[in-house]
Amino acid sequence: MTLSERMYLPAIAQGLGITLKHFFKKKATINYPEETRSRSEIWRGLHVLKRDENGAERCTACGLCAVACPAEAITMTAGERKKGEEHLYREEKYAVTYEVNMLRCIFCGLCEEACPKAAIFLQDDKLAPARYERDEFIYGKDRLVEPLKTTETK
Amino acid sequence: MDSVVLIYKGIYILAIFGISLLIATYSTYFERKIAAFIQDRVGPNRAGPMGLLQPLADAGKLFFKEEFIPANANKTLFILGPGIAMLVAAMTSAVIPFGDTLILGETSFDLIAIDVNIGILYIFAVVSLGVYGLMIGGWASNNKFSLLGAIRAASQNISYELAMGLSLIAVLMLSGSLSLKVIAEQQAGFNWNIWYQPLGFLIFLICAFAETNRTPFDLPESEAELIGGYHTEYSSMKLGMYLFAEYINIFVVSAVMATLYFGAYNFPFMENLRNAFDDPVLGNNVVTILGVGVMFAKIFAFIFFFMWVRWTLPRFRYDQLMKLGWNILIPLAILNILLTGGGILLYDYFTQG
Numbered sequence: 001m002t003l004s005e006r007m008y009l010p011a012i013a014q015g016l017g018i019t020l021k022h023f024f025k026k027k028a029t030i031n032y033p034e035e036t037r038s039r040s041e042i043w044r045g046l047h048v049l050k051r052d053e054n055g056a057e058r059c060t061a062c063g064l065c066a067v068a069c070p071a072e073a074i075t076m077t078a079g080e081r082k083k084g085e086e087h088l089y090r091e092e093k094y095a096v097t098y099e100v101n102m103l104r105c106i107f108c109g110l111c112e113e114a115c116p117k118a119a120i121f122l123q124d125d126k127l128a129p130a131r132y133e134r135d136e137f138i139y140g141k142d143r144l145v146e147p148l149k150t151t152e153t154k
Numbered sequence: 155m156d157s158v159v160l161i162y163k164g165i166y167i168l169a170i171f172g173i174s175l176l177i178a179t180y181s182t183y184f185e186r187k188i189a190a191f192i193q194d195r196v197g198p199n200r201a202g203p204m205g206l207l208q209p210l211a212d213a214g215k216l217f218f219k220e221e222f223i224p225a226n227a228n229k230t231l232f233i234l235g236p237g238i239a240m241l242v243a244a245m246t247s248a249v250i251p252f253g254d255t256l257i258l259g260e261t262s263f264d265l266i267a268i269d270v271n272i273g274i275l276y277i278f279a280v281v282s283l284g285v286y287g288l289m290i291g292g293w294a295s296n297n298k299f300s301l302l303g304a305i306r307a308a309s310q311n312i313s314y315e316l317a318m319g320l321s322l323i324a325v326l327m328l329s330g331s332l333s334l335k336v337i338a339e340q341q342a343g344f345n346w347n348i349w350y351q352p353l354g355f356l357i358f359l360i361c362a363f364a365e366t367n368r369t370p371f372d373l374p375e376s377e378a379e380l381i382g383g384y385h386t387e388y389s390s391m392k393l394g395m396y397l398f399a400e401y402i403n404i405f406v407v408s409a410v411m412a413t414l415y416f417g418a419y420n421f422p423f424m425e426n427l428r429n430a431f432d433d434p435v436l437g438n439n440v441v442t443i444l445g446v447g448v449m450f451a452k453i454f455a456f457i458f459f460f461m462w463v464r465w466t467l468p469r470f471r472y473d474q475l476m477k478l479g480w481n482i483l484i485p486l487a488i489l490n491i492l493l494t495g496g497g498i499l500l501y502d503y504f505t506q507g
């Protein structure tokens with residue numbers, strides 16, 4: 001080693017320069033509860049069953065989503081719309097139960113593509129959160145159907 | 155008159171004590187903040203605005219922790235250890251001149267707690283007592299790792315005190331006085347000792363790192379191989395005392411370096427500023443107050459440097475540490491003394507005929 005290398009001081013000065021550069025660098029931290037990491041616009045998160053403009057459920061229980069699902073996470077039972085329920089269900093056939101097993105779902109979005117009624121979507125702002133019990137991961141209609149927007153008509 | 159000075163000294167000593175405790179407290183905060191910034195993180199930012207209450211939260215946590223004393227430990231010495239470390243650390247700032255003279259009415263107040271004529275010797279004596287705190291604590295823990303840490307601390311401090319003292323002799327040859335106040339006054343304006351003693355300062359700086367057990371010389375408490383070294387068995391505020399003493403030591407050693415090499419409270423063009431005022435008392439007071447600010451700015455710069463180095467360099471191996479101390483720094487310090495002596499002789503030869 002040369003004398004300057006054996007003195008180590010130039011190398012130490014260089015190291016100090018590097019750390020000083022990092023000292024003034026922009027920090028990578030995202031302050032989580034206050035800020036969240038922005039997601040992609042095509043992020044596929046939690047499912048939602050859409051309503052139409054009158055607040056009636058769009059799903060007609062055709063089962064195409066269940067067929068398309070590679071993880072077989074979707075099950076449903078179909079029922080016939082009775083008289084006086086036109087404001088609840090858009091088509092004459094509707095899903096009495098509609099369940100998505102979030103433990104099986106791989107969030108591929110094929111159900112979304114398969115749906116002919118534009119009823120099921122994967123939201124870009126919601127996630128399926130962690131839970132303690134397995135059966136809590138089976139999301140029924142109570143948690144999937146989009147809530148009614150119109151509160152002023154009540 | 156006498157009682158005024160006495161009361162003033164009492165207040166001043168309390169103030170210096172409080173300031174050194176405050177600086178030590180916030181050193182822990184800035185240590186974590188600087189560490190985080192260097193590692194591209196943000197550091198503590200939850201307790202209070204920008205995490206400024208973090209030291210209080212830490213202290214509160216330490217107070218509520220279990221006070222644990224190992225079954226086979228020597229209880230008296232175990233409690234005495236952190237006490238000595240803390241006491242000795244807090245004693246040192248007494249002789250450091252934080253400013254020049256402040257003139258209020260008839261009385262002039264020296265901004266130094268005790269102006270002893272052996273100031274630097276006092277600091278050295280007290281700082282070397284500091285190793286007793288580590289030694290007693292490590293030995294009383296009755297734990298092999300603690301003992302190893304204590305032995306490392308003792309041998310390291312003694313080794314580096316030699317080189318430190320030798321590098322200091324060169325400064326004392328220039329100043330001709332052991333009083334820190336005289337040394338500070340001689341460096342008026344921009345006539346700082348660093349211009350005459352760059353090599354001496356480098357040696358002193360390296361030794362200061364070793365004396366305060368800071369990285370790259372933090373072998374006594376190396377957490378990787380000694381699980382904390384001399385304070386392995388300590389918990390609660392006794393651990394807090396050890397950590398606190400370390401930060402007070404950093405503050406004191408920064409103040410000593412600023413005084414010895416970087417002109418203490420002196421700053422360039424201070425004479426011009428003093429003469430710019432018509433009233434000499436007012437000029438003196440303005441320069442003094444600015445000087446106190448300058449002194450603390452220098453101290454903070456050194457404290458920052460200590461932390462900056464800590465998060466840049468890895469730890470030495472123990473044989474490397476000893477080799478650096480005995481084989482390199484001590485011969486260099488002796489060479490520095492010879493060079494300084496030669497320089498003084500040449501200067502006298504050319505100026506006095």
